[in-house]
Amino acid sequence: MLDEGVGNYAASSRFTSAEKIALRYSELMATDPQALDAAFYAELRSHYDEPQIVELGAFIGFNIGYHTFFGTLKFYPMFSPDGALVSQEESERLYGAAPVSLAGGSAD
Amino acid sequence: MPHVEPLRAEQIRDPELLALMARAEELGVPDALFTRILAHVPGHAKAFLNALLVSHSQGNVDHRLKEIIRIQLARFAGDAYFGALRSRKAMAAGLDEASIDAGCGDYDDDPRYSEAERVALRYADQMYLDPRKVDAAFYDEMKRHYSEAQIMELGGFIALHYGMQVFMRALDARPLGTVDA
Numbered sequence: 046m047l048d049e050g051v052g053n054y055a056a057s058s059r060f061t062s063a064e065k066i067a068l069r070y071s072e073l074m075a076t077d078p079q080a081l082d083a084a085f086y087a088e089l090r091s092h093y094d095e096p097q098i099v100e101l102g103a104f105i106g107f108n109i110g111y112h113t114f115f116g117t118l119k120f121y122p123m124f125s126p127d128g129a130l131v132s133q134e135e136s137e138r139l140y141g142a143a144p145v146s147l148a149g150g151s152a153d
Numbered sequence: 154m155p156h157v158e159p160l161r162a163e164q165i166r167d168p169e170l171l172a173l174m175a176r177a178e179e180l181g182v183p184d185a186l187f188t189r190i191l192a193h194v195p196g197h198a199k200a201f202l203n204a205l206l207v208s209h210s211q212g213n214v215d216h217r218l219k220e221i222i223r224i225q226l227a228r229f230a231g232d233a234y235f236g237a238l239r240s241r242k243a244m245a246a247g248l249d250e251a252s253i254d255a256g257c258g259d260y261d262d263d264p265r266y267s268e269a270e271r272v273a274l275r276y277a278d279q280m281y282l283d284p285r286k287v288d289a290a291f292y293d294e295m296k297r298h299y300s301e302a303q304i305m306e307l308g309g310f311i312a313l314h315y316g317m318q319v320f321m322r323a324l325d326a327r328p329l330g331t332v333d334a
Contacts, residue, residue, distance in 0.1 A: 081325075109315070118308070
């Protein structure tokens with residue numbers, strides 16, 4: 046579900062309309078902020094109240110900033126998906142090249 | 154107007170948040186609009202405002218350099234809100250608009266910047282333009298000029314401020330006192 050939410054949320058039947066627009070908010074904040082116009086926020090308000098929109102926006106902005114920074118530091122989770130403590134080299138092998146969800150791989 | 158209506162000033166009564174807002178007003182960054190928007194979620198407002206203030210105005214990296222980096226990032230993000238604000242502390246310490254413009258532009262050829270300042274400016278602009286270039290060799294170069302603690306101070310500052318610039322850009326916010334605020 047995590048991977049589908051990242052890559053295929055718009056066409057997926059797993060997500061509600063509210064979830065899809067929150068995912069679109071995140072995507073557009075990073076890739077096309079000009080698309081976040083009054084019409085977009087009006088649609089967002091049909092699912093979320095003002096505090097929720099602020100909560101989402103600040104959370105997304107924070108993550109856009111920090112994920113890029115952390116990516117440059119080349120550090121990886123301390124534990125494997127099954128909970129074992131692993132070295133950074135092993136963790137990079139597990140997570141680095143093609144991250145998949147901790148649920149055990151792709152959503153298929 | 155930003156896409157989210159800010160709270161009115163009199164709606165903010167939390168003493169801790171008011172104290173943080175007073176610190177921000179003294180510094181000049183951010184102005185009250187950021188907090189009045191974030192105050193829809195008071196816990197977020199306190200956490201983010203405190204983190205912005207600490208990362209910008211405390212630590213062991215020159216505050217003037219961090220102010221140039223902050224504006225460089227805002228211009229890169231296309232964020233009119235944070236890009237228009239200025240740190241009173243940095244300006245009082247001698248920072249001027251010409252130095253800001255130079256730091257946001259062709260700083261590599263500008264004699265007013267030291268090698269250490271140039272690598273910090275490059276750290277910020279490469280972070281979001283081409284993070285693949287911020288690799289082990291780049292960090293080795295950083296370590297010639299900065300301690301591990303200073304590198305974390307710079308990286309955390311860059312990430313947080315860029316993230317909040319992306320947030321305010323998404324809201325199409327402008328500083329208080331401007332026509333569109």
